Amino acid sequence: MDEATRRRIAQQFIEALPHARALSIRLEEIGSGSARMALPYDARLVGDPETGVLHGGAVSTLMDTCCGAAVMTHPDAPRVTATLDLRIEYMRPATPGQTITAEATCHHMTRSVAFVRAVASDGDPDRPVATASGAFTVSG
Amino acid sequence: MARRPEPVQVVKQRRDAALDALVAGVPYIRFLGIRFERRGDELTGVLPYQDMLIGNPVLPALHGGVTSAFLEVTAIVGLSWSMLWPRFESGEIDAVAMAEGQLPRLPKTVDFTVDYLRSGLPRDAYARAEVTRSGRRYASVLVEAWQDNRGRPFAHAMGHFVMPPQEGDR
Numbered sequence: 001m002d003e004a005t006r007r008r009i010a011q012q013f014i015e016a017l018p019h020a021r022a023l024s025i026r027l028e029e030i031g032s033g034s035a036r037m038a039l040p041y042d043a044r045l046v047g048d049p050e051t052g053v054l055h056g057g058a059v060s061t062l063m064d065t066c067c068g069a070a071v072m073t074h075p076d077a078p079r080v081t082a083t084l085d086l087r088i089e090y091m092r093p094a095t096p097g098q099t100i101t102a103e104a105t106c107h108h109m110t111r112s113v114a115f116v117r118a119v120a121s122d123g124d125p126d127r128p129v130a131t132a133s134g135a136f137t138v139s140g
Numbered sequence: 141m142a143r144r145p146e147p148v149q150v151v152k153q154r155r156d157a158a159l160d161a162l163v164a165g166v167p168y169i170r171f172l173g174i175r176f177e178r179r180g181d182e183l184t185g186v187l188p189y190q191d192m193l194i195g196n197p198v199l200p201a202l203h204g205g206v207t208s209a210f211l212e213v214t215a216i217v218g219l220s221w222s223m224l225w226p227r228f229e230s231g232e233i234d235a236v237a238m239a240e241g242q243l244p245r246l247p248k249t250v251d252f253t254v255d256y257l258r259s260g261l262p263r264d265a266y267a268r269a270e271v272t273r274s275g276r277r278y279a280s281v282l283v284e285a286w287q288d289n290r291g292r293p294f295a296h297a298m299g300h301f302v303m304p305p306q307e308g309d310r
Contacts, residue, residue, distance in 0.1 A: 057206075088252050
């Protein structure tokens, strides 16, 4: 699959998800079994009113969406995928006002399961905000 | 003459107001439309269906991130409530002051692991949290979400949290 086709598939994948649209999640880059997506800061998504830090749930949605895109763009080209399980570790609170960027890699795929890892940061890639790892179903 | 104790109904109304204030204080909970129903010290999270909660429009199914967020919100509110409840009982925290906006600090999520058991259908969802470890600094919470049938959850999760510092901690 060439770069343009992969990009088109991933773009369609994101734009078809109403909740990803509700959070204004955008696709920044797409590779072969990898994806990078951004979640712009939004006051509606704040989890701690005292500090203005985004809620972990919004970060989960970014991670889940980005991991799903990484699976869909894997060279084995699954037709359908769904999250089996996803674990998120919150390393530090995201800086209020900053866009959060997630990078996901589908590092292994069997006929039935895709294994994915992701890292989210808010500007400084050396100081991640959160990491995630999960397993996704594969079919098609 | 000794003061008569307050009617239980008045105490309950104050606690419901305190819970409402706790939930209303978090923008993201309002964004998702989550509310909580209280039966004594037991809380049930309710996620009323909205089109914008959909992830996969083909099935259609709730977005996995929405399911995860609903579980995490229920875990945090459930854990906070379990921490506040005895302090209401002892009179250490005033439910009226809390209802008026003096909100307690919330626990912080360390990690959260969600198990997606079946796809979330485009309808209302419910969730309940169980605090399995409640220490001064750390807590563990199990949380489960269902739709039509309490016995057939569509997702469950396990989370670890750092508790907010309490007065007297050093």
